[in-house]
Amino acid sequence: MNARRDDLGDPRPDGPARPPARRRPDASMSLLADLFAGKLLDHGYAEAAARRAAGGTGPRAGRLRGAGVLLVLVLTGTLIAVAVAEVRRSEPVAAERRSRLVEAIHARTAETDALQRRLDRLRADTERTRTAVLARSDTGRRVRGRLARAAAAAAALPAAGAGIVVTLADAPRPDPAGRDRAAGGRVYDQDLQVLVNGLWAAGAAAIGVNGQRITPTTAIRAAGEAILVDYRPLTGPYEVTALGDPARLRDALAGSAADRRLGALRERFGIRYEVRRTSGARLPAAGTARLRYAAPRTEDGQ
Template identity: 40%
Template sequence: MCGMPQQPPVRSTSTRPSRPDASMSLLTNVMDHSLDDGYAEAAARKKADGTGALPKTLRAKLGLAAGLVLAALVVTVGAAQARIAAPVVAKEREELIDRIDRETSAADKLEDSIDKLRDDVSARQREALKKHGGEQGELVGILAGAVEVHGPGVKLVVNDAKEAEQGGDGDARETSGFSDTGRVRDRDMQRVVNGLWESGAEAISINGQRLTALSAIRAAGDAILVDNKPLVPPYTVLAVGDGERLRTEFQNSGDGQYLDALRKNFHIRTGISVEDDVRLPAAPSVIVRTAQPSTEKGTS
């Protein structure tokens, strides 16, 4: 039987209806995806890559500029405060200088007054010696250091080592558990004076300071004090006595040999010479507070 030719079955496909604006795809994309989304995507990508911030060089320049501005501000504020405080500081400085000048002037007046009182006391002592001591009064005054004396004797100069003058350490010597460094010490001058007394000196002075039975040679730091008055090197010792005999006996004594050892080993500079006439001033004052003359007569 003749049939009609078979047609392949036709499958129905469901197709999405096309958009009316399909032909305007570019405009549609622009409308559907605004520029804000693009900017947001670019910012997110830069942030993920670590490039979203300012360049490092730019950040460094901005930081430096900010630091300079801050430093300039601090300097400006400090300068302003200094200008404000300057008059006050200057006024306080002037007041302090004026006070120092006043106190110095007052101290000088007191020192002058002390010197005058000492001279007056010494004069009264000499008068008392002459009045009550008779012929022995002058001798007592000489031995006590209350009157000026002169006569033949020796001149002994003792000075620090040159290294000590130049600020060097010098050669150290150990004495009584502590070191010395090329400088003349109070104990050195004590031995010099004691050696001269033992060698026959009748009167002694150091740098114009008359020594008495009450005199003390001490130290205050590096300074040597005689009766609490500071002396500076070189130390010139004048001694009244038989010049040749005094020099020989002192040099041969233990104290003279001690001084010579200081010269040889530690470069202390010394020199002794015989003098035809040396003059020693009177002591500033000789005050005896306890001792009194005895009025009792011995029995035979």
């Protein structure tokens, strides 16, 4: 049995031929017909409504989001206002505490200075009594000589004589607050360390910084913007006094590593660096050294 395909492609058994089905004249215009009938528009609106329902969009959701944003802004503004009020309220308290702390520091410093002056007087009285006792015999005079040499080496006695004075000071400030001054224009503890070591190398017999005696164990450190010499704060300008022959000290310091460093700081950052002679410098005795590891040396079998 033969088969053939009709217009729709369906295999049918042989039989009398049927006329082909007639197509609607507006078949090609079905899309426009549906559009005019409102089917496509209704379907599109239905999909959009479904999407809004699924995603939480719509006028009501938009109003809720707007209310949430407004609430967040109100809470943020409230927190900022509270923080500003707390800062303003704490400023007078901080200023009062700082003022009390500064007063306490000044009071303790005055007490320390008074105790140091009393200690100096007691040391002077002790030294006079000891000298008078040792001067009564030859053995005592020899012991007194040894003690004098050891005391000079340890800076335990006041010193006076000729020498040089080296002045270090910060660079001039462009304005009263010093806001525009470069950090390199300040004198640091390392600069004083280099200068003191350079003066020792030049042959100084005794050294003091702003009247504070330097010993072999004296520390020069920094605490914030202050420089501590033997743990006492000093303020600039810093005058470093070195006792010895003025001409020899000045010639030995000129061209040394310390002189080159300080000269470069003067040229580059404007730090004040001056050297002058003095004929009557006086340096006080240093504090008593606390030896932790040293022991007395036996001499001549004693």
